[in-house]
Structures are given as structure tokens and as C-alpha cells.
Amino acid sequence: MITVESLTRRYAGFTAVDNVSFTALPGRVTGFLGPNGAGKSTTMRVMVGLTVPTSGTATINGERFADLPNPGLEVGVLLDASAQHAGRTGREILTIAADTMGLPRRRVDEMLELVSLTSSEAKRRVRNYSLGMRQRLGIGTALLGDPRVLILDEPANGLDPAGIRWMRDLLTGFASQGGTVLLSSHLLHEIEVIADDLVVIGKGKIVASGSKEELLAAAGTLVRSPSPRDLAHALERAGIPSTLAGDGWVRTDADPARVGAVALTAGIALTELRSAEGTGLEDMFLSLTADTQREGVAA
Ligand SMILES: Nc1ncnc2c1ncn2[C@@H]1O[C@H](COP(=O)(O)OP(=O)(O)OP(=O)(O)O)[C@@H](O)[C@H]1O
Secondary structure (H helix, E strand, O other): OEEEEEEEEEEOOEEEEEEEEEEEOOOOEEEEEOOOOOOHHHHHHHHOOOOOOOEEEEEEOOEOHHHOOOHHHOEEEEOOHHHOOOOOEHHHHHHHHHHHHOOOOHHHHHHHHHOOOOHHHHOOEHHHOOHHHHHHHHHHHHHOOOOOEEEEEOOOOOOOHHHHHHHHHHHHHHHHOOOEEEEEOOOHHHHHHHOOEEEEEEOOEEEEEEEHHHHHHOOOEEEEOOOHHHHHHHHHHOOOOEEEEEOOEEEEOOOHHHHHHHHHHHOOOOOEEEEOOOOHHHHHHHHHOHHHOOOOOOO
């Protein structure tokens, strides 16, 4: 289990991660989503002791990463597949990691087989690896110590379609045996297929978290108007809470018929009105993070 509590990380007056709390549970794949620069990598770096938090904590099975005696046996980490020593071969990288963790050398061959790197590829220097091969090697390194927790930043990056499916099966299999998986990805379709739980972050703050089903079902109503603020005020007067989602969109939990009636009574023109349910993860993601998107896109 991964527990993040009131985590904040500031850089010279800029708050990259702002009072973030969530858990990633055993037996489940938790998808960590957010626009570029939202704070995903920073949060994951704090989890694995690479970045010191300004305040708050991140623990793995109740312990801070820095306090784990042999961290590779508890948590497998893949944050940047290109950060591996480019002058070493794949086999050397796995062998050094196995020695560091006190694991038998046979684990190296088992991992090479698991991630489908051939023995001739394993002898090649990592600088000559393709991105997908580096990613496979990174996954092999993460799984070497047979950990119960995985923290993966964009693990599908660079993988071919068969590789993406392999990764999906690997991670769902890992979780189904009681493992905890936290993965970030911009591939929303991948997340939609694989994740049980979602944590959505925008501009350093959590904007939604919960089970995928809950979040997709509770998408509510999306309504668009040339006067979104007037609409939000009219809804408020009618006792309906709403949020401005940017680009004229307003999101509310009330059903579309009620929202339409309020707009009619208030004389506010609408350009679109629909239930957000069933629109899928991409629309949910874009509407939840519209205020924090560079492009200002809405659902
Ligand atoms: N060492 C640092 N010094 C200053 N700012 C930093 C540092 N590390 C991260 N940031 C800033 O913190 C913010 C969050 O970055 P982070 O890499 O966590 O985002 P992300 O959600 O992983 O983005 P992406 O989807 O693009 O990978 C960004 O604005 C980034 O520029």
C-alpha cells in the first residue's frame, strides 16, 4: 500500500505539489493522471526518496522509502527508463541491481526472459537500446526483487502494441496477486482499460480520486453557455453546486433536465447540455482538468 498524506513540494515560491493526499491499495491498479507539469513525477519522486517534501509524507507499506532496509525487495520503481547507465549492458545493469539487493544471479536470466530481452540484446550497451527496450529493462529491474508494490511513471512509453498489451497483462496479474500498482500515464485508453482506481491531479492539487467506476458514473452533467458565470450563479441560487470547467463549460451533479430548467428560468442561453455519464475517461479527464490544461480544452 502507498499512502500520501498532505504532501507539499515547493520550488522557490512555486508549489509543484500542493497538500496532496491519496492511497494506492493492494490488489488494485491505481492510475495517476494529470496534464503536463501537474505534479505527478514530483509526487512519485518523493515516494521513492529522490525529492525531499517541503511538508507531508509518503510511505510504502507504512515506511518512508528512505527507512526501508532493502527497498528493492519492497517496491519496484521505474521513473525514467533513459536514466540507466548508457555505457553498461542490460545484463550488467540487472546483475549490479541483483548484487545490490543480495539476490541470486539466476534472477537476472528470469527477468530477461520475463521482459523478452534476448541474450544478444542483453549483451548490448543500453545507449544502443530503443526506448521500448529501455522500458523493458526498467520493468525487469523494478521486478527483480519480487516487490509487492510498483511505482511506474509512463511505463508504456515507447512500447509497441504487443508490448503495451504485455505490460497491461503483467500489471493486472501483479495486482490480482495482491500487489499494489501506481502508474502514471498520458495514454488514457490504457488507464481506462487497466486501472481500478484513479487519482487525478491538476496544478499540484488532487481534483478527483476514487474507483474508476465511481468517477465515470459520477460525471454528472456538462453544460455550455456563452455566460458560464451567470449560469453558475443561477444554479447556485437554485441550490445546485457547480464548477466552471473552462471554455464556457459548467459541470454539475444535477441531472440535465433540472439544469436546463434553471437556465430557461434565468434566461441564460445554452449551446450544449448533456449527461457526462458514459463519455469515457478522456472527457472526464479533460473536464476535471480544464482549468489546469495549457490548451484550455474542456470536455
Ligand atoms: N527541480 C525542480 N525545480 C523547479 N521546478 C520543478 C522541479 N521539478 C519539477 N518542477 C516543476 O514542478 C511542476 C510539476 O512537475 P512534474 O514533473 O511533477 O509534472 P508531471 O505531472 O510529472 O508532468 P508531465 O506529465 O509533463 O511529466 C512543473 O511545473 C515543473 O517545472
